[in-house]
Structures are given as C-alpha cells and as structure tokens.
Amino acid sequence: MTPIDLRERHQLCDLLLEVGPAAPTLCEGWDTMDLATHLYVRERHPLRPTRGTPRALHNGFEWVVGQLRAGPPLPWRTPVLRDLANGLEYFIHHEDVRRTNGLELRPRSEDLERLAWRADRLLARRLPKRLGPHSLRLESDDGGVAEYGSGPTVMLSGRPTEMLLFLSGRPAGSALVISGSAAAQDALHASQRRF
Incomplete structure (x- = not known):
C-alpha cells in the first residue's frame, strides 16, 4: 500500500494541475498557487521562507507542483514526520482544494x-x-x-x-x-x- 503522505501528495498534485493556479481553497485569502507555494516553502525552505517564495513564484505553478510531486527532502522522509506531519498536512490541504471546488467526500481510507x-x-x-x-x-x-x-x-x-x-x-x-x-x-x- 502506498504511504499516506505519498498518496495524498500525488492526489493533491493531480488536483492542483486539474483546477489550475487561481482556484479557491478553504485557506482564507489563498488560491491554489498560494497553497502550492506554502507546501513548497514549508519543505524546501522551512527556516528561510522569504528565500523560497520568490523562487516558486518566478518558476510558476507547474514547476512548484512538480517539486511537490518529486517528494520531500530529508528530514520530511523520516517515519514520524512522514505520517503525522506530512501525511496529515497534505490530507488537510488536499481537502482545502477539494471541498472548495465542489468535490464530494472521498471513500473511507482506514x-x-x-x-x-x-x-x-x-x-x-x-x-x-x-x-x-x-x-x-x-x-x-x-x-x-x-x-x-x-x-x-x-x-x-x-x-x-x-x-x-x-x-x-x-x-x-x-x-x-x-x-x-x-x-x-x-x-x-x-x-x-x-x-
């Protein structure tokens, strides 16, 4: 079975590309470009977010989504962070996009x-x-x-x-x-x- 973090990451990336960079999210004031940039900066530049944001915006939405799809760098791949931190972060943001864009409740995943x-x-x-x-x-x-x-x-x-x-x-x-x-x-x- 695919780990939760990878499953949610890949499904969110698919959805982001489907709805595009200007779709709404449940995060007040954020569109999908903002949300993708947040996830990119959180993983790649957690200590220096001001460094990562301009790079993400300069390279564009598809580039950012590609970086997310490629997977996280260390330490985000360690088991504890992988599940509780990244798996749930990606689940929540996946639902931020799904729910605002009228998608139905997903089937239960135990x-x-x-x-x-x-x-x-x-x-x-x-x-x-x-x-x-x-x-x-x-x-x-x-x-x-x-x-x-x-x-x-x-x-x-x-x-x-x-x-x-x-x-x-x-x-x-x-x-x-x-x-x-x-x-x-x-x-x-x-x-x-x-x-």
Whole structure:
C-alpha cells in the first residue's frame, strides 16, 4: 500500500494541475498557487521562507507542483514526520482544494482514519483551556471515544478525518455532527484556530 503522505501528495498534485493556479481553497485569502507555494516553502525552505517564495513564484505553478510531486527532502522522509506531519498536512490541504471546488467526500481510507484519530486526540488536548467551563467529547464513527475537560459537554461525532478538518480550523469544510448546549457549541467555535 502506498504511504499516506505519498498518496495524498500525488492526489493533491493531480488536483492542483486539474483546477489550475487561481482556484479557491478553504485557506482564507489563498488560491491554489498560494497553497502550492506554502507546501513548497514549508519543505524546501522551512527556516528561510522569504528565500523560497520568490523562487516558486518566478518558476510558476507547474514547476512548484512538480517539486511537490518529486517528494520531500530529508528530514520530511523520516517515519514520524512522514505520517503525522506530512501525511496529515497534505490530507488537510488536499481537502482545502477539494471541498472548495465542489468535490464530494472521498471513500473511507482506514489507514488515514487511524492516523487522523491519533492527531484528533493530540489536537483536542489543547482545547479545554480555550473552552472555558466546557468539556469536549470526540466520538469516532468506528467507536473510538475521547473526552477532555470538565463541565457541560460539546460533542463532535463522525469520521476522524472530518474531526481533523474541524480541529485544524476548517469547520465549514467538515462533515460532522456537533451536539451539546448552545453555550458549549459557541465556545467550541470561538476556540477554532487554523493550522
């Protein structure tokens, strides 16, 4: 089976070329050229982003997408970064392009759902501080449950990948059931930060 990071990377590159450099994304203020440039700079010039951006813009969209398709340099190929960092980064940005451009929910991928559930629980640990007197409960559609904080509960139910989109600051792009008191739901929405 193709590793998640490579699968998401190649599918995103295909989609970027299909929609072109000026297509919208879920990243506010970014089109697909901005998103591709972000991914290129993140991998190739993480310590000096101002150096990578002009090069990407000068060489153009197809060049940037080609650089992404070629794969990441070290250290992005190490197992920990490959899965949690790059695999999920590319999944999220793949969905940023898909959802904004009217593409349907993809078929379930069990390896991606397992990885997303790990990330969901890591991201959710940070939320109770921002939820005030409310708690958060995650209920995965495959039976996983995780609870954080105390007080009136707001619950996210659905696929782990959908929770990941929500927890990474894309509530409008996710397909989840959100339940709980209105105050707890308001606190959850106010706590959103884009990653």
